[in-house]
Amino acid sequence: MTEQIKPDLNFINSVINAGGESLKKCYQCSTCTVVCNVTPDDKPFPRKEMVQAQWGMKDKLFGNPDIWLCHQCSDCTAYCPRGAKPGEVLGAIRKLSIEEFSVPGFLARMVNQPKFLLVLLAAPVLLYTLIIASQGFFTDGVPTENGKIVFGKFLFSLYYVDTVFTAAALFAVFSLYLGVTKYWRAMAAANGGVSSGDFGKALSDTFMDILGHNRFKKCEVTKDRATAHMLVFYSFIGLFITTILAFARVIPEYIHHLHLSEGIDVHMLDWLAYIYKPIGNVSAAALVLGIFLMMSNRFKNQGKAGLGSYYDWLFISLVAGVGISGLLAQFLRMANTVAAYPTYVAHLCLVFFLFAYAPFSKMAHMAYRTTALVYSRQTGRDTGN
Ligand code: SF4
Ligand code: SF4
Structure with a gap:
């Protein structure tokens, strides 16, 4: 029939x-x-x-x-x-x-429509404005320590930054997990069930494939994309390492603050800053360079490949915004100018937007593409050649 x-x-x-x-x-x-x-x-x-x-x-x-x-x-x-x-x-x-x-689906529909951009941005802006206000920033004047600008001490207590980002990251990871699980089930339903192939091998081969950017290297019309994508990809890894080490540095402070050990030296892990600061700076510079290469490739190849949609450009603009505002906040802080404070807040709002809404934006491609590649390898559909 x-x-x-x-x-x-x-x-x-x-x-x-x-x-x-x-x-x-x-x-x-x-x-x-x-x-x-x-x-x-x-x-x-x-x-x-x-x-x-x-x-x-x-x-x-x-x-x-x-x-x-x-x-x-x-x-x-x-x-x-x-x-x-x-x-x-x-x-x-x-x-x-x-x-x-996506779970919840309405957030995905909002993230991908320009008319909701300001509403979505309002969430972190409002949140950080309330936190700053609660710290007395607006009433006590611009605070400095011995005439120096210190973000973590005056603008936000570290506890607020860590709490907001930990909650946002947990939400994003859980939401992404639900989304890719639904996708995996949909693939299994559409392709005759789950394969009995070696899942571990499919996973490790896929990671090697992604780390080497092997598929990007097969592009012909937009050859430069491999370099640009690789710069952005590895700078994200560098920034992730930076975040983990920066968090590890303040663990003794948390232990002291929570009265778990009163005698602990809160500065015992300060030396980590000598490792994560250079990694963070190099990664941020690579991120900005990579994203500008991506933009220039899109304009250069628009006749052959198209310019892309709002979905593409929202992601590109956010990544560029995060990299530029992060570097700028650091330079302004080193120059000891008051403009460092609003720049740092803008940076945190963009980072919040990028990560809290990651399961619904183009950022989610990392999880969905990896899932599809693993599924295809496990079922023998794709061998990576
Ligand atoms: S389908 Fe088109 S855009 Fe996608 S990988 Fe193949 S040639 Fe490239
Ligand atoms: S006309 Fe259709 S099938 Fe032919 S190249 Fe274009 S998209 Fe592919």
């Missing part, structure tokens, strides 16, 4: 509105599939996804690991004879799949 397909018009319109407006131009010539360097030979993409999107086959697309095997290199977009931009269409489908699997 032949399967009857009823086009899901709402879904087709969602793909179009999410950045896949060229979808209907596709006449299924398969050029895109031929030029794609990362697709497996068996049931290759992206032509089949273009057909599925034209027919509004939402469940097939959302349970499809291939939408995340695509690394948006845009080779297919550059060679498509109809200007259907398959790379951009797959990007739009990925964005919708994050909305589909």
Whole structure:
């Protein structure tokens, strides 16, 4: 019996509105599939996804690991004879799949619509304004220690910063976990169940693949993306290490503050600053350089690969904002100017936005793509070659 397909018009319109407006131009010539360097030979993409999107086959697309095997290199977009931009269409489908699997879903829909930008930004701004006000910052004048600006002592107590970011990070990790678990189940349902393949090997091979950026290196039209992405990726790792070491440095202070050990030397781990500060500064500089390379690549290749959607640019702008405001806050503090305080607050608000809303923005691609790559390796769909 032949399967009857009823086009899901709402879904087709969602793909179009999410950045896949060229979808209907596709006449299924398969050029895109031929030029794609990362697709497996068996049931290759992206032509089949273009057909599925034209027919509004939402469940097939959302349970499809291939939408995340695509690394948006845009080779297919550059060679498509109809200007259907398959790379951009797959990007739009990925964005919708994050909305589909995210918990809570309404936050994902808000994060990806420009009209909610100010509302979302208002949350950290309000939170930090209240914290600063509670510290007497607005009433007691601009505080300094021996004429020097010290963020951790006057603007916020470290406890407030750590509490806010720990809560935001736990929320983001839990929400991402729920999202990728739903995606894994959707892939299993759409592809005949869970594979009995070696999960551990699939996971370790995937990590090696990601660390080496092997797939990015296969891009032809946007070759420079590998370098830019690698700079941003490794700078995030550097900043993560910086955060862990900075937190470790204040553990004795917490122990003292919570009266767990009154005699503890609260400065015993201060030497960690000599390690994490250079790592943090180098990582922040690499982050800014990487993100500017990404921006310049997008403008340089916009004719062949498209400029990207709000979803892409929100992420790029946030990462740029975090890197620039972090470096600027540090320079202004070293110059001992009062402007260091608002710059530091702006930096913290951007960091909050980037991480608390990470499960719903393009940042979530790290988790969803890794999940799809592991699933594809475990099922034998993808060998990484
Ligand atoms: S997206 Fe373009 S290259 Fe791919 S099948 Fe459609 S028309 Fe052909
Ligand atoms: S954007 Fe690149 S990876 Fe994605 S389908 Fe097109 S050619 Fe393949």
